[in-house]
Amino acid sequence: xxxxxxxxxxxxxxxxxxxxxxxxxxxxxxxxxxxxxxxxxxxxxxxxxxxxxxxxxxxxxxxxxxxxxxxxxxxxxxxxxxxxxxxxxxxxxxxxxxxxxxxxxxxxxxxxxxxxxxxxxxxxxxxxxxxxxxxxxxxxxxxxxxxxxxxxxxxxxxxxxxxxxxxxxxxxxxxxxxxxxxxxxxxxxxxxxxxxxxxxxxxxxxxxxxxxxxxxxxxxxxxxxxxxxxxxxxxxxxxxxxxxxxxxxxxxxxxxxxxxxxxxxxxxxxxxxxxxxxxxxxxxxxx
Amino acid sequence: xxxxxxxxxxxxxxxxxxxxxxxxxxxxxxxxxxxxxxxxxxxxxxxxxxxxxxxxxxxxxxxxxxxxxxxxxxxxxxxxxxxxxxxxxxxxxxxxxxxxxxxxxxxxxxxxxxxxxxxxxxxxxxxxxxxxxxxxxxxxxxxxxxxxxxxxxxxxxxxxxxxxxxxxxxxxxx
Numbered sequence: 001x002x003x004x005x006x007x008x009x010x011x012x013x014x015x016x017x018x019x020x021x022x023x024x025x026x027x028x029x030x031x032x033x034x035x036x037x038x039x040x041x042x043x044x045x046x047x048x049x050x051x052x053x054x055x056x057x058x059x060x061x062x063x064x065x066x067x068x069x070x071x072x073x074x075x076x077x078x079x080x081x082x083x084x085x086x087x088x089x090x091x092x093x094x095x096x097x098x099x100x101x102x103x104x105x106x107x108x109x110x111x112x113x114x115x116x117x118x119x120x121x122x123x124x125x126x127x128x129x130x131x132x133x134x135x136x137x138x139x140x141x142x143x144x145x146x147x148x149x150x151x152x153x154x155x156x157x158x159x160x161x162x163x164x165x166x167x168x169x170x171x172x173x174x175x176x177x178x179x180x181x182x183x184x185x186x187x188x189x190x191x192x193x194x195x196x197x198x199x200x201x202x203x204x205x206x207x208x209x210x211x212x213x214x215x216x217x218x219x220x221x222x223x224x225x226x227x228x229x230x231x232x233x234x235x236x237x238x239x240x241x242x243x244x245x246x247x248x249x250x251x252x253x254x255x256x257x258x259x260x261x262x263x264x265x266x267x268x269x270x271x272x273x274x275x276x277x278x279x280x281x282x283x284x285x286x287x
Numbered sequence: 288x289x290x291x292x293x294x295x296x297x298x299x300x301x302x303x304x305x306x307x308x309x310x311x312x313x314x315x316x317x318x319x320x321x322x323x324x325x326x327x328x329x330x331x332x333x334x335x336x337x338x339x340x341x342x343x344x345x346x347x348x349x350x351x352x353x354x355x356x357x358x359x360x361x362x363x364x365x366x367x368x369x370x371x372x373x374x375x376x377x378x379x380x381x382x383x384x385x386x387x388x389x390x391x392x393x394x395x396x397x398x399x400x401x402x403x404x405x406x407x408x409x410x411x412x413x414x415x416x417x418x419x420x421x422x423x424x425x426x427x428x429x430x431x432x433x434x435x436x437x438x439x440x441x442x443x444x445x446x447x448x449x450x451x452x453x454x455x456x457x458x459x460x461x
Contacts, residue, residue, distance in 0.1 A: 015370055022366030023415060037359050044360045047302040055306045124305025127360040128408075129321040129429070130418045133363070135305065169363065204420075237406065 032146075042139070045167030048123040049286060056270070079187050112230035113235040118142055118274040123167070132158075132175030139166040145235050149275040155240035155263030156182075156228065157272060168274075173208060173241075174266050176201045183232035184210060184241055186224050194220070195229060198241065198260065207245055207259040207286035220247045226260050236277045292455070293334065293345070296448075297353045300312050300326045305361065321429040323375045324358045325401055327353050328372055330448070332397050335379045337452040350376040367411050375404040391444055397441040400432050 025055055033041070120138040138144050140163050148160045150170045159180065161171040171180070182198040196212040198249050224244045230237030242260040292387035299342070308325040331353075335346035379396050386392035409425060412418040418425075 014373075014443070015373065019366045019411075020370075020371040023364060026363060026365040027415065040356060040359045044302060044305075044356065047298070048305050051302055052306050052309075055309060124302075124361075125308050127304040127324045127357075128362050128414055129306055129323055130409075131362050131364075133361070135360070273332050 019163055022185060033162050033164055035216040041135075041164045041169075043122065044164045045135060045137065045139075045164075048135060048167075052121075052123045052240075058090045078123050112279060114276075114278040115236040115276060116143075116276040118144060118276060120144075120272050120274055122170075122269050122272060132266070133161060134158075134172065134269060135169055136274070137167060138274065139164050139168050141165055143276060144168045144274050145276075148277075149228070149235040149238055149239060150272050151275055152269060152272055154265065155242065156235075157262075157264045157266060157269055159235075160274065171273070173262050173264075173265050174201050176208070181232070182235065182241065183229045185224050185229035186220070186226055186244070195231075196258075198226075202259070205245075205259055207261050209245075210258040210260045211250075212256050212258065220244055220256075220258055222246070225263075226258075234277070236275060239275065292331055293338070293349065297327060297330060297349060298356075301353055301356050301360065302331055304357070305397055319428050320432045323405065323429065323433045324440070325404065325437050326440055327357065328375065328400055329397055329437055329444060331372065331376050332400050332441070333393065333448055333452060334446060335376050336383050336393060336396065337449055338456045339380060340456070341384075344380070346380060346419065347373055347375050353412065364415070364417075367408055371404045371407045371411070374407065375400045390442075393445055393449070394438060394441060398434055398438060401437050402430070405430055405433060 030140045055089050093217050094147055099192040118138055120136040120142075120252060122134050123137050124135040126133045126135075136144075136150075144160055144163045146163055148158060150158045156173065158172040158175070160171045163169075176182075176198070180182050180200075182202045184195075184196055186194040188194065194212055196210050201207075202209050208241045212220075222244055226241045226244065228235045228237060228239040228241060240263050244258045245261045247256055247257065304324045304326055307321075307326070311322065326422055328350075331346050331350050334349065339346050344439075348370040351369050354372035355365065357368045358365045383396065386395070409418055409429075420428075
């Protein structure tokens with residue numbers, strides 16, 4: 001019996017050693033997933049592709065019923081908005097043409113704003129709630145690489161955490177920590193733009209912390225739009241991130257931090273666009 | 288034939304966990320409650336109680352393999368679910384002879400396994416620095432709702448699979 005006890009103790013000890021080794025291995029900064037991990041995530045990803053279609057279909061029916069109830073009110077609001085947009089579209093078109101003309105004048109074809117969209121569908125969400133990540137059905141074969149920005153129609157939702165051949169995992173904005181900073185800006189008239197860094201997601205206030213580097217004399221207002229600035233070298237410029245909810249001074253009173261509410265809903269993501277920046281980071285920094 | 292069914296069902300459950308949160312109404316997910324599906328564990332409890340013999344350890348081996356799959360597919364931090372599921376199923380495997388196996392004892396073992404596994408998983412994540420909630424909040428917002436939701440899943444699974452597992456177990460005697 002004591003022989004058996006010893007064996008059991010021994011097994012548990014070996015188990016704990018393996019656990020610590022594996023955690024250490026997966027937490028260190030890895031450039032790429034190992035082949036085994038890529039294979040497993042591809043196989044599971046393919047199965048998820050198949051299964052998510054009928055389940056999404058059924059859940060869509062329920063949400064459609066919900067939508068229909070609000071349709072009339074929404075329709076009224078949208079009609080009004082549409083009338084406003086008609087004028088705006090004309091204006092945007094003019095500005096775009098002018099922009100192109102000016103660009104050709106100064107011989108500068110690329111811009112930080114240019115990107116190449118890769119369309120993808122969300123097939124799964126991590127059941128472990130501390131880890132905010134979803135799986136999408138496009139991988140390295142489709143050109144997805146690590147650290148690319150991921151957006152929906154509403155705005156930015158996250159970045160590619162790791163890519164295997166056929167699938168990749170997206171780290172959502174709600175899971176961003178201090179290691180994932182986004183260089184961001186609030187656009188103002190006459191070069192009074194406010195620059196700063198999105199530092200991390202704060203769970204208590206449910207908002208992103210936007211640390212302002214360059215102080216502006218003008219007060220920040222609620223509801224102002226924060227967009228990516230493209231100065232970080234990875235994301236293109238002009239992706240909407242969120243709106244300012246509140247401005248608080250930091251603990252020393254030297255800088256101010258804006259609480260930014262993400263523009264996109266992190267819980268109802270179905271179709272996303274992976275954004276491949278056309279200018280490489282290195283080139284972007286030289287400019 | 289019976290050797291193929293168990294891994295297939297387990298793989299299906301691993302895949303289903305990824306879309307589990309889509310099934311819940313979004314209001315429930317948007318709120319503070321953090322319901323975590325442990326469907327693979329629930330099925331493994333059934334396997335440990337009805338399929339394994341005193342000296343066979345299929346459930347523990349499956350627990351480690353499919354725990355590792357969950358780690359790779361959903362968290363990226365290897366070993367956490369593998370270790371936890373392995374330990375918990377081993378405990379259930381040892382405890383199961385204390386009670387006659389019926390739906391009440393299965394439910395009890397299921398709840399015990401969720402509590403132990405969720406605590407170990409969160410303890411590891413706490414040490415690593417991924418989880419940073421207060422333990423009281425954790426118990427109210429995550430542990431209790433998860434126990435409820437997974438118990439319901441176990442109650443659905445029990446009538447479907449308990450008899451079948453016993454049949455597979457006995458078909459191996461010949």
